[in-house]
Amino acid sequence: xxxxxxxxxxxxxxxxxxxxxxxxxxxxxxxxxxxxxxxxxxxxxxxxxxxxxxxxxxxxxxxxxxxxxxxxxxxxxxxxxxxxxxxxxxxxxxxxxxxxxxxxxxxxxxxxxxxxxxxxxxxxxxxxxxxxxxxxxxxxxxxxxxxxxxxxxxxxxxxxxxxxxxxxxxxxxxxxxxxxxxxxxxxxxxxxxxxxxxxxxxxxxxxxxxxxxxxxxxxxxxxxxxxxxxxxxxxxxxxxxxxxxxxxxxxxxxxxxxxxxxxxxxxxxxxxxxxxxxxxxxxxxxxxxxxxxxxxxxxxxxxxxxxxxxxxxxxxxxxxxxxxxxxxxxxxxxxxxxxxxxxxxxxxxxxxxxxxxxxxxxxxxxxxxxxxxxxxxxxxxxxxxxxxxxxxxxxxxxxxxxxxxxxxxxxxxxxxxxxxxxxxxxxxxxxxxxxxxxxxxxxxxxxxxxxxxxxxxxxxxxxxxxxxxxxxxxxxxxxxxxxxxxxxxxxxxxxxxxxxxxxxxxxxxxxxxxxxxxxxxxxxxxxxxxx
Numbered sequence: 001x002x003x004x005x006x007x008x009x010x011x012x013x014x015x016x017x018x019x020x021x022x023x024x025x026x027x028x029x030x031x032x033x034x035x036x037x038x039x040x041x042x043x044x045x046x047x048x049x050x051x052x053x054x055x056x057x058x059x060x061x062x063x064x065x066x067x068x069x070x071x072x073x074x075x076x077x078x079x080x081x082x083x084x085x086x087x088x089x090x091x092x093x094x095x096x097x098x099x100x101x102x103x104x105x106x107x108x109x110x111x112x113x114x115x116x117x118x119x120x121x122x123x124x125x126x127x128x129x130x131x132x133x134x135x136x137x138x139x140x141x142x143x144x145x146x147x148x149x150x151x152x153x154x155x156x157x158x159x160x161x162x163x164x165x166x167x168x169x170x171x172x173x174x175x176x177x178x179x180x181x182x183x184x185x186x187x188x189x190x191x192x193x194x195x196x197x198x199x200x201x202x203x204x205x206x207x208x209x210x211x212x213x214x215x216x217x218x219x220x221x222x223x224x225x226x227x228x229x230x231x232x233x234x235x236x237x238x239x240x241x242x243x244x245x246x247x248x249x250x251x252x253x254x255x256x257x258x259x260x261x262x263x264x265x266x267x268x269x270x271x272x273x274x275x276x277x278x279x280x281x282x283x284x285x286x287x288x289x290x291x292x293x294x295x296x297x298x299x300x301x302x303x304x305x306x307x308x309x310x311x312x313x314x315x316x317x318x319x320x321x322x323x324x325x326x327x328x329x330x331x332x333x334x335x336x337x338x339x340x341x342x343x344x345x346x347x348x349x350x351x352x353x354x355x356x357x358x359x360x361x362x363x364x365x366x367x368x369x370x371x372x373x374x375x376x377x378x379x380x381x382x383x384x385x386x387x388x389x390x391x392x393x394x395x396x397x398x399x400x401x402x403x404x405x406x407x408x409x410x411x412x413x414x415x416x417x418x419x420x421x422x423x424x425x426x427x428x429x430x431x432x433x434x435x436x437x438x439x440x441x442x443x444x445x446x447x448x449x450x451x452x453x454x455x456x457x458x459x460x461x462x463x464x465x466x467x468x469x470x471x472x473x474x475x476x477x478x479x480x481x482x483x484x485x486x487x488x489x490x491x492x493x494x495x496x497x498x499x500x501x502x503x504x505x506x507x508x509x510x511x512x513x514x515x516x517x518x519x520x521x522x523x524x525x526x527x528x529x530x531x
Contacts (some may be wrong), residue, residue, distance in 0.1 A: 024166055027148045030062040031138040036150050039167050042157035045122050048088065049154075051112040052167075052174050053077055053134060062109035063136040065095030071135035072105045072147040073145065073514075077114050080131035084121025091115045093177035107139075115173035134498070143513045145436060191349060194338045195356040201335025202360025208453060211327055228374060235316040236369035240362040242320025247358035248351065250324065255347050266339050266501035270328055271486045273411045279325070281405045283397055290394040292387075294412040320362065326400070327361065333519055336501050371479055403452075410449045411485055422471050427490055429482035435477050439510045443530070445470075446481040446494060446504040453519060454503040461521035470530045476507075 025036040032055060039050035055075070057063065063074045079087065093112040098105050120128075135147035177246040186457050205211065249261040250269075263340055265361035269275045287295045335357065342350045425431070427444065445462065461467060471478065483502050497516065506530055517529050 003347075010149070025150055025152060025473070027150070028056075029138075029143070029146050029148070031058055031140075032056065032063060032136065032146065033058065033346050034134055034148050035165050036132070036152070037170050038152075038154065038164055039171070039376075040154075040161040041164050042155045042161055043120055043128055044159065044161050045120050046159055047161065048118075049085075049118040049120050050171075050471070051118075052170055053116075053132075054170060054174075054365045055108060055112040055114075056134075057109055057111070059140075060109075061138045062098065062107050063112075063138055064105060064107040065112075066092045066103050066114075067095075068107060070254065072107075073110075073135075075112075075136040076492075076496060077116070078133045078492065079116070079133070080133075081118070082121065082128050082130065085128075086119045087116055089115075089117040090118050091174075093174070111173075111177075113170075113177050115171075115174050115178070125211075128154045142511070144516070145433075189418070191352065193504055194353055197334040198338035198356040199355045199360035201333065201338055202357040203363060204240045204326055205335065205357075205361050206331055206364050208327070211323070229370075232372035233370050235313060236366045237314040237361050238313055239320040239369065240366045241357075242317040242322075243324055243356065243362035244320075244358045245317075246321045247354050247361075248325035250328075251350055251354040255350055256468065263305065266328065269325070270407070270448075271411075273408055276346045276404055276450070277413065278282070280401060280408065283364050283401050283404065285402060287394055287397045290390050292390075292396060322360070324358070330380045336499050336504065336519055339499075342500075407450045408479050422468050422478060424478045424480045427479050429489065429493065432477075432479060436508055441474050441476045442479065442506075442508040442512040444481060444493075444504075444506040446483060446490065446499075446506075448482065449484040450503050451483075451502050457503060457521040459507075461523050461526045464523040466523040467526050470527060474530065 024038065027034055035054040035056075037052040037054060037482075040047075043049055055063065063075050066076065068074050075092075081087070092114050093108065095106040095108050095112070098109075122396075130150075130152055132150045133147055135145070138144050138146055151520055165410075171483045205512065285294070338353055342353050409455065424445070427446075432442055432444070447456075447458065449455075470476065481487075481493060483490050483494075491500075494502070494504060497504060497506065503519055505519075506514055507517060507520070508514045509530075515529050518525060
């Protein structure tokens with residue numbers, strides 16, 4: 001009966017007379033029918049413009065919602081708006097959960113709606129042209145990425161506008177599908193799991209290579225620290241407070257910028273040459289202090305570089321704060337999925353996930369610092385070895401300065417990636433879609449010059465002879481999405497895979513589906529996924 005109902009709906013939609021073209025457009029694949037419905041057949045500059053996109057699923061196929069879960073491609077409507085237009089509100093039908101090999105994903109298997117409310121430009125006197133691209137991943141036994149493009153023009157009418165014939169009925173159904181719950185039960189159930197992933201990702205983040213400079217600072221602090229348990233625990237809690245504060249500030253800035261329409265994610269601050277330049281100055285000063293070349297009495301910097309008794313508390317807080325800033329080039333396992341989950345969630349969910357991430361990140365050093373006598377039992381008595389240790393730990397800080405300078409150079413004057421063995425193409429969505437439609441294999445590397453994990457993977461796995469042999473053997477087309485500078489197209493592409501951080505590796509094998517590779521690569525892992 002359900003299939004018969006859908007077929008009747010599709011028949012009625014396709015039977016709409018041609019003179020209704022101004023009120024709606026219908027396009028379809030063999031899996032999904034998509035209808036674009038306009039509220040009015042014209043635009044009054046003093047009234048908001050509204051559109052509905054209706055999805056009808058065929059023959060047992062389902063698509064994912066705009067918040068599909070850990071591993072899935074969200075259904076998306078991407079607009080190319082006329083100049084001066086602004087999207088005020090977007091709504092989606094609340095989806096249902098599907099289980100696939102133990103992974104819970106959220107989507108639609110019958111009818112779904114998307115609604116957009118826009119503010120028009122007040123200064124319009126001619127027809128207004130709209131473009132929209134609707135994309136989704138249709139799944140049954142296999143999953144197939146699909147998309148349709150819509151273009152239409154609406155005339156400007158400086159008068160009261162009547163509803164288009166289809167609007168009232170479809171709008172009522174759409175609103176009903178939006179109002180089930182502000183946060184679906186499925187999302188509520190998924191939140192604790194995502195918080196756990198974020199917590200685990202935060203712990204693992206301490207092992208990533210970009211953390212070495214800040215670990216050097218913390219190690220010196222522990223070596224020079226007091227054996228007084230009370231003082232040590234105060235310093236440990238202040239370190240934790242510094243970590244949590246920086247994560248919460250980062251989360252707040254991300255929420256605010258994304259509310260303004262900015263396409264940014266984890267590590268966004270390192271896309272700013274000004275921020276990178278500031279970090280070079282700070283770490284250069286810390287380096288000179290570690291080498292005992294300079295002594296500067298600036299409270300913040302001095303507290304990090306000079307561990308005197310009077311600045312211990314401030315040192316602990318600022319070490320935690322800077323530990324987060326310098327961690328932003330890295331994304332740990334589990335962390336990408338957890339942070340990506342927050343993309344379309346309310347601010348409360350965003351803060352909950354980032355709080356879990358911060359607690360996981362701060363936990364190892366907080367626990368160690370709470371037991372100073374145990375730490376000092378493992379270390380020899382104070383002496384010249386501590387000065388030698390400072391000089392040794394100055395090495396990763398020096399390498400950080402060199403790396404940041406290289407990042408800044410690439411931001412100000414991007415250099416093309418050159419490989420003698422394999423050829424990488426710049427990320428181009430249309431070119432990739434064309435290759436996928438021809439069932440050709442495609443590998444996408446989302447990376448950034450400031451991402452230490454990305455650089456390590458490229459050196460260890462993506463430059464290996466095994467990878468090059470597989471590329472030639474399978475005739476894989478390679479694309480690189482460079483996120484060193486803010487790039488809206490790449491940000492949207494990351495969001496389409498439920499991520500807002502790099503690295504991200506996607507492999508389309510040419511059969512219609514795709515695989516998401518782990519964030520830490522070896523030649524063996526790459527070979528396993530590509531074969």
